[in-house]
Amino acid sequence: MIAAHVRPLLLAVAFLSSPALFGQLNVITSGGFAAAYQELLPEFEKTSGLAVSTKRFASQGSGPNTIPAQLRAGTAADVVIMSKEGLRELVAEGRIIPASAVDLAQARLGVAVRAGAPKPEIRTVEAFRQMLLRAKSINAVSTTGLYLTQTLLPRLGIAAEVAGKIKEGSVASIAGGEVELAIRPVSEIVNVPGVDFVGPVPEEVQYVSTFSAALVAGSKQVEAGRRLIQFLASEGAGSAIRRSGMDPVKAR
Secondary structure, three states: OOOOOOHHHHHHHHHHOOHHHHOOEEEEEOHHHHHHHHHHHHHHHHHHOOOEEEEEOEOOOOOOOEHHHHHHOOOOOOEEEEEHHHHHHHHHOOOEOHHHOEEEEEEEEEEEEEOOOOOOOOOOHHHHHHHHHHOOOEEOOHHHHHHHHHHHHHHHOOHHHHHHHEEOOOOHHHHOOOOOEEEEEHHHOOOOOOEEEEEEOOHHHOOEEEEEEEEEOOOOOHHHHHHHHHHHOOHHHHHHHHHOOOEEOOOO
């Protein structure tokens, strides 16, 4: 039996150990900003004293493994970091606090192949088009996949020939040889083991993704969430963002 004079101390310890007291923060991020986020997170946790739990899903697309689907299913989240296009969908659904949204970084699309595989010529639009026609399989997901299937392939006149080659999955599918090449934001394919970066998509057919952070409506950690967003948008985060293949969005 616990002595009566000890019980108050144990209750105090339990209270002080509560994640809610220390601001347990639930974050869902998409892959495009993940590398920079993972580099920056330890410093944020150290300087803020906040504990952060992170999950990773796609910004857009069908199926359950997207940020919108997770929020609709009730997954706990205080902050989302995702493509601006996906964020707009969530704002329209009332799942995001609109005034909290901050643009963090921009990333151009690039091409990647398995490490050691021949690198295709992609410096011109026609060379890029021929690469798509020759490829047996192409990994493209989320906002990038939508851009390819809905805009770029029809524009290049090869939707019928190429759309069926597009596969979902992680960048690991490139490294493992399951997919021949990937078209993704550069931040998702540089500095990845087992993957060689070929180069950016030609400028004439380039797509620049903006990754934004925002508070989830109903969050009980609004102030902690704001602190994280401010940290990720700060000048000090710029170096990590650049190392991951993106450009920081300058504060307006």
